[in-house]
Amino acid sequence: MSQDKAEKNPEIIGFACSYCTFKASEMAGSLRLKYPDGVKLVQVPCSSRVDPAFVIKAIFEGADGVFVAGCHPGDCHFIKGNYFTRRKIAALKEMFDAFSMNDKLRLFWVSAAEARRFVEKVTGMYNEIKERKNVRKEN
């Protein structure tokens, strides 16, 4: 990969719940739906397993963006894990906002059946970050 390409193509780390969002990503694969290479998934047993420390580590060790994704509220395999996730990630977003870094973190809900939604969400995030990165480079 040329230096230029590496710089312009963002890397996004996604923490995906193995019961829904990760399943959706697998289904996207079997449906041959494409999403950017730069999106790297980490499978977690539940979105609430994501200690915000993981997100912070990913960002400060070079990721351009991080998302945390889980089952829709009410559908958690562990009944209420994702409600805790929402509280924690909302607070982390507020903290990022305090340092003007709120463009780096997202939270979304994608069920196992929503392969298309998964692709839309991650591609959307990827493109936005890529655009911002390239604008910044030109300036």
Next chain:
Amino acid sequence: MLGKKIKNGSIEDTLNRFLKDDQHLVLGFEKDENGVSLRAFKNHLDHYSFLNPIFSTNGALHLRRLFSKGTKIILMLRPCEIRAYIELIKLNQIEREDIIAVSIDCLGTVSSKEKADDIPVEAGQLKDYFKNSDTMRWACKVCREKRGVVGDAGIRIDKDGLFWAFPYTEKGETFLTLIEGESEENKTEMLMSGSEKTDKFQNDMKTFAKDFTKCIMCMNCRDMCPVCYCIDCVFNGDEYLPKGDALLNKILRSGPVQLPQGKELFHFIRMYHVSQTCVGCGACEEACPQGIPLTKYFKGVSERLQGMYSYMSGKSFDETIPYLTFLEDELKNAED
């Protein structure tokens, strides 16, 4: 509010009576020729002081993982120390059963790094001292709760310099029965009023980098934080920080870095981890050998994050720490 006026010297008598039992302890302040310091008293009090205008550590630090097993303890501490104690109870770090926590009106403190020979410990004089000196710690200037209104009971100072004890819980009532005299309606104004709101914390990474240039990653700030209690901190050992091969890989991939590496990582993770329980005491800053303005960041971030859930750390025994609970219908705007 109904409370008891504390006559001159009578609090020493009260605590001494309590200390007659061998299994009873008092944690409070002692004055000697070297200034004022925190002390665990047993059997009797020597040179007891209500106020401690010199801040070195937050007393709640010493209560972590305290399961008193029948030893009865009275805490006579500053509001930020009692608030940290209350947060530690919620985190199952302390057994509340045998402890009576009394918060005492605080007029502010100077850093223990300050030369403070001439600093008075008497309330009225201390107030005047701070009027003519700007040595008060920043944490105290912007303290959210200087009043003795947290814990089981509070000691408040009125405008005439008289001390009053007020009960807030059943244990507080017990504490008041130890003090001689009858409860009466308090009508005088208090010396300390509530705190003003400070501006919302806002920063950028440039300023952060500038402020933390001198950080040597000694982690004293973590060790002296009363509410940073994890036994297995992710920063124990060298797993979490990039070094060796991991550091090399990072430099090769993303270019030159400043060393020591991982300052952002360490401080951001700590900031998040204490965000709901930080009491803004500034013990972290006091512990920093490099004079880094840590309170600005830790208190600033935690106030924003506690504000989201209308929570104030250590204000009440009964409010649950926000990350340990949820509402089903909330925070829709956090979802993308």
